[in-house]
Amino acid sequence: MDLSILTSYTFLVVCFGTMILASVAGMIGAVTVLKGQSLIGDAIGHSSYPGVIIAFMIGMALDPVLLLIGATLSGTLAFVLVQFIDVNSKLNLDAILATVLSAFFGLGMVLKSYIQGHPIYVKVPQGGLQNYIFGQAAFIRLVDVQLIFVVAIPSIFLLILFYKEFKLFVFDEIYAKSIGLSPSMMYIIMVLMIMGVIATGLKFVGAILISSFLIVPAITAMQWSNRFNRVLLIAAGVGSFSSFIGTYLSSVYAGMSTGPSIILAMSCIAFLSMIIGPHGLIASKIRRREFLADN
Amino acid sequence: MFSQILLFKISDILDYNQQMLITLLITGIACAILGCFLVLRKLSMITDALAHSILLGIVLAFLITKDLNSPILFIGAGLFGIFTVFSIELLSSTRLVKSDDAVGIIFPLFFSLAVILISTFARNVHLDIDIVLMGQVIMIPLNNIEILGIIIPKAMFYMLLMLVANTLLISIFFKELKISTFDPEFATIAGFSSSLLFYALMTLSSFTAVSAFDAVGAILVIALFIGPAASAYLLTKDLKMMLLVSILFSVANTFIGFFLAMKINVSISGMIAAITGATLLLTVLFNKDGIITAIYLRHKNKKEFRHDLLIMHLGNHQTEPDAELELGFDTIKDHLHWDQDAIERRTTRLIDQGLVFRDQTRKIYRLTEKGQLRYNMIKIDYGM
Numbered sequence: 001m002d003l004s005i006l007t008s009y010t011f012l013v014v015c016f017g018t019m020i021l022a023s024v025a026g027m028i029g030a031v032t033v034l035k036g037q038s039l040i041g042d043a044i045g046h047s048s049y050p051g052v053i054i055a056f057m058i059g060m061a062l063d064p065v066l067l068l069i070g071a072t073l074s075g076t077l078a079f080v081l082v083q084f085i086d087v088n089s090k091l092n093l094d095a096i097l098a099t100v101l102s103a104f105f106g107l108g109m110v111l112k113s114y115i116q117g118h119p120i121y122v123k124v125p126q127g128g129l130q131n132y133i134f135g136q137a138a139f140i141r142l143v144d145v146q147l148i149f150v151v152a153i154p155s156i157f158l159l160i161l162f163y164k165e166f167k168l169f170v171f172d173e174i175y176a177k178s179i180g181l182s183p184s185m186m187y188i189i190m191v192l193m194i195m196g197v198i199a200t201g202l203k204f205v206g207a208i209l210i211s212s213f214l215i216v217p218a219i220t221a222m223q224w225s226n227r228f229n230r231v232l233l234i235a236a237g238v239g240s241f242s243s244f245i246g247t248y249l250s251s252v253y254a255g256m257s258t259g260p261s262i263i264l265a266m267s268c269i270a271f272l273s274m275i276i277g278p279h280g281l282i283a284s285k286i287r288r289r290e291f292l293a294d295n
Numbered sequence: 296m297f298s299q300i301l302l303f304k305i306s307d308i309l310d311y312n313q314q315m316l317i318t319l320l321i322t323g324i325a326c327a328i329l330g331c332f333l334v335l336r337k338l339s340m341i342t343d344a345l346a347h348s349i350l351l352g353i354v355l356a357f358l359i360t361k362d363l364n365s366p367i368l369f370i371g372a373g374l375f376g377i378f379t380v381f382s383i384e385l386l387s388s389t390r391l392v393k394s395d396d397a398v399g400i401i402f403p404l405f406f407s408l409a410v411i412l413i414s415t416f417a418r419n420v421h422l423d424i425d426i427v428l429m430g431q432v433i434m435i436p437l438n439n440i441e442i443l444g445i446i447i448p449k450a451m452f453y454m455l456l457m458l459v460a461n462t463l464l465i466s467i468f469f470k471e472l473k474i475s476t477f478d479p480e481f482a483t484i485a486g487f488s489s490s491l492l493f494y495a496l497m498t499l500s501s502f503t504a505v506s507a508f509d510a511v512g513a514i515l516v517i518a519l520f521i522g523p524a525a526s527a528y529l530l531t532k533d534l535k536m537m538l539l540v541s542i543l544f545s546v547a548n549t550f551i552g553f554f555l556a557m558k559i560n561v562s563i564s565g566m567i568a569a570i571t572g573a574t575l576l577l578t579v580l581f582n583k584d585g586i587i588t589a590i591y592l593r594h595k596n597k598k599e600f601r602h603d604l605l606i607m608h609l610g611n612h613q614t615e616p617d618a619e620l621e622l623g624f625d626t627i628k629d630h631l632h633w634d635q636d637a638i639e640r641r642t643t644r645l646i647d648q649g650l651v652f653r654d655q656t657r658k659i660y661r662l663t664e665k666g667q668l669r670y671n672m673i674k675i676d677y678g679m
Binding site: 033036038039041042046081084085088089090091092094095096097098099100101102103104105106107108109110111112113114117133134208209211212215216219222223253254255256257259260261263264267270274279280281 | 334337338339340342343347389391392393395396398399400403404406407408410411414415428429514515517518520521522524525528529556559560561562564565566567568569571572573575576579580582584585586
């Protein structure tokens with residue numbers, strides 16, 4: 001155990017950033033998972049990749065803010081496309097998601113290979129672009145953490161502001177509609193929040209794995225409680241705790257990228273919760289035994 | 296010496312680009328025909344999970360064999376894909392999570408483990424995550440193996456193998472697959488196991504994904520499986536036709552993507568994936584129930600209705616005493632509430648069709664004999 005790392009500046013910056021990101025993602029993810037939209041995040045995550053490359057091509061530099069805007073735009077475009085195809089065809093949502101995510105990511109690959117071979121871009125250092133696929137703590141700067149704050153705080157604010165509306169929207173969309181709540185408005189707010197998390201999280205976790213920041217803590221939380229407010233809080237807690245563990249592991253062991261390490265920690269907690277949680281495997285086994293003994 | 300004479304090289308009959316293109320075409324077709332069943336069974340996102348998680352299978356098998364070209368790698372990764380599907384099924388069968396969520400939790404875990412294993416244990420090895428995701432189409436012809444005296448690119452051989460296996464499964468068990476896809480309950484009653492067929496399908500998907508992985512990368516695998524099948528699903532109502540159309544889509548996507556990528560010198564697999572998405576979007580827009588088609592039909596119906604209206608108006612008034620007023624060259628527009636341009640356009644059209652003529656003596660539009668027949672027809676059609 002190397003505890004001195006816990007006080008190093010880089011560690012603190014990265015750790016703080018991922019913890020905030022993961023707790024916000026956990027809460028927003030809980031809304032999407034409860035709404036049955038968990039794989040949307042996966043599609044948006046993959047689809048933000050071409051936006052990052054285009055932003056790089058326009059800015060000719062790895063400007064975090066510009067890349068954030070690029071990622072947000074292409075992710076949003078992918079979401080709009082998914083919704084458009086969903087409304088205008090008989091295709092299943094998962095077939096649409098699979099095609100859109102691979103097409104967008106493929107476009108990203110095309111653009112990436114284009115700038116690799118292009119004389120104009122050769123002079124600009126592109127090493128950092130790689131990190132947007134898997135995330136790399138070593139490349140996190142203070143400005144990236146600041147960006148998380150700029151995006152995460154309004155997201156949380158939206159969630160608190162529309163807390164009641166979200167609760168209704170998640171559990172009883174028809175009733176919500178009947179009292180004058182517009183579902184499409186709620187979807188727009190939801191997607192805005194998802195986009196915020198994904199775009200800021202790309203550099204930490206990468207385009208491929210960012211969706212699990214939304215899904216895994218939410219699933220973990222749902223193993224422990226059936227109440228909306230508790231699920232939100234537990235998801236936030238699980239997210240930030242896993243981020244701490246994951247960031248620590250990734251700082252101590254060379255080669256362990258931040259994103260995968262955090263997800264490893266998250267998944268362990270999730271599976272543990274499925275086993276020992278109040279609805280988990282052990283609990284249901286005990287209940288079954290008691291039931292059989294009573295009869 | 297003897298084997299030297301019998302040796303036959305694929306590269307003797309196909310040049311470098313042809314070897315790439317043909318391998319891609321075979322890969323596309325092998326994926327598309329399985330993809331049809333995956334799309335129909337709503338399992339599309341399983342391919343996403345497969346594509347990401349067999350990386351862990353490859354890494355684990357590699358750590359055991361220490362040889363990237365070993366067939367054990369292929370088998371190990373394929374089995375791991377089945378294990379992934381099994382884990383997802385198991386997790387959703389506990390009812391602790393929904394099946395979508397099970398996909399979303401299993402594959403990031405496996406993928407994360409693979410990324411960590413590669414970067415800690417297999418760093419110096421030629422097992423680049425980039426290549427895994429994006430493939431190396433350009434390297435296909437360089438990596439040859441000898442099978443029964445034929446020297447053939449490794450990727451081409453494996454994909455041919457999978458194409459044959461997939462075609463065999465689909466043609467032998469076509470009826471069973473069809474029934475268990477469209478009516479699983481009936482399949483169970485009829486006495487064959489849906490879950491056995493499910494795992495047969497998944498086994499082939501997994502091995503197809505593993506073989507395709509090496510050549511085209513994880514992301515294109517998803518596009519090749521789902522894109523053509525999804526487009527075909529929109530255009531056909533019959534399973535056999537759907538299989539055929541999906542093959543056509545796959546071939547077209549591959550051709551366009553390949554030549555476009557070669558022309559501007561960019562990632563071939565990325566381009567094919569992007570083109571696959573584009574053709575699906577076009578199919579959504581332009582198919583029989585698509586939005587563009589709907590707009591076109593609405594426009595066409597409107598036009599036809601106006602022509603009918605004009606004929607009705609002429610038929611109703613041409614024998615009446617007010618015909619000069621109602622049907623006059625200059626006055627008809629006030630009675631139909633159309634502007635002069637529209638009148639000119641529509642009457643010209645009907646005159647060309649021989650339904651209407653200009654009665655120059657009375658200065659009115661009138662129906663011809665053919666127009667009169669049409670007038671009677673319209674009256675019947677509209678129930679008047």
